[in-house]
Amino acid sequence: MxxxxxxxxxxxxxxxxxxxxxxxxxxxxxxLRFIRELETGKPTLRIDKVNQVLQLFGFELGPIEINRKKLINEES
Amino acid sequence: MxxxxxxxxxxxxxxxxxxxxxxxxxxxxxxLRFIRELETGKPTLRIDKVNQVLQLFGFELGPIEINRKKLINEES
DNA sequence: TCGAATTATACCTTTTCGGGTATAGAAATT
DNA sequence: AATTTCTATACCCGAAAAGGTATAATTCGA
Known part of the structure; x- marks a missing residue:
């Protein structure tokens, strides 16, 4: 996956x-099955469902420039 | 939506x-219908399909800190 | 090392996404 | 203003996502 x-x-x-x-x-x-699929890398997930989870962490899905991926968590 | x-x-x-x-x-x-739904804000889209489109622009979906959303396109 | 808790896989059902198509509405071009 | 191009809505269908549940497999602590 x-x-x-x-x-x-x-x-x-x-x-x-x-x-x-x-x-x-x-x-x-x-x-629960969705969480499992999410953590095991299933690619065909619905955006809104993933956002339900990410929002608990203060995140959400958005467009990221491909070569900047790893810098997501840089400080402000 | x-x-x-x-x-x-x-x-x-x-x-x-x-x-x-x-x-x-x-x-x-x-x-084509997917592109329309994407541009009109349908929230229940599949991540992999959205990425197929974003990749043409050099982007992909990833977790973004909620209060940093608008800074996505800041220079490197 | 054994047992309990946690996680991964598999099966079944319901719901709905994505594609195709057709049509109506809006924008743009001349 | 009329025609063409582009975009938005609506319908149907097949495929598969999401949920529930059950059962392996794994992890972790006693």
Whole structure:
């Protein structure tokens, strides 16, 4: 499966908060299976569902210049 | 419909290249109806399909810190 | 190392996205 | 202003996403 960076991003954010996949699914209002697919890199996910999860971390999906990807988390 | 910024982003990029929706759909390999839904802000789109379009512009979807949204296009 | 908790895979159902097409509406060109 | 080009809406259909559930597999702590 593709989509490494987003799945890793979610997984790290979740663990950083000490949540299980199930807890994250409840907090975000998406199904547990969706969280699993998200973290294992399924590429054909719906944007709005992913945003439900990202918003818990203060993020959302947006267009990123391809060669600037890794600088996402640079300070302001 | 929600999702203003992404739809506007696509529409502006497309016009900037002087393409019609139909031309963009052909170049990106997605359906014309999808391009329309994307530009009119449908929120429940699939990530991989949106990326097919964004990649023509050198962009792709990624997590963006919510309060940094408008700075996407800052220079490197 | 064993057992419990967590995560990954698989199956089934419902819902709906994406494509195709047709048509109506808006914009632009002459 | 009329015609052509482009965009928005609406319909139908097939494919598959999302949810639920069950069961392996894995991880982690006692």
């Amino acid at each position: 593709k989509g490494v960076s987003l799945s890793q991003f979610i997984k790290e954010k979740r663990k950083h908060l000490g949540l299980t996949q199930e807890e994250l699914s409840i907090k975000s209002g998406v199904g | 929600k999702g203003v910024s992404l739809s506007q982003f696509i529409k502006e990029k497309r016009k900037h290249l002087g393409l019609t929706q139909e031309e963009l759909s052909i170049k990106s390999g997605v359906g």
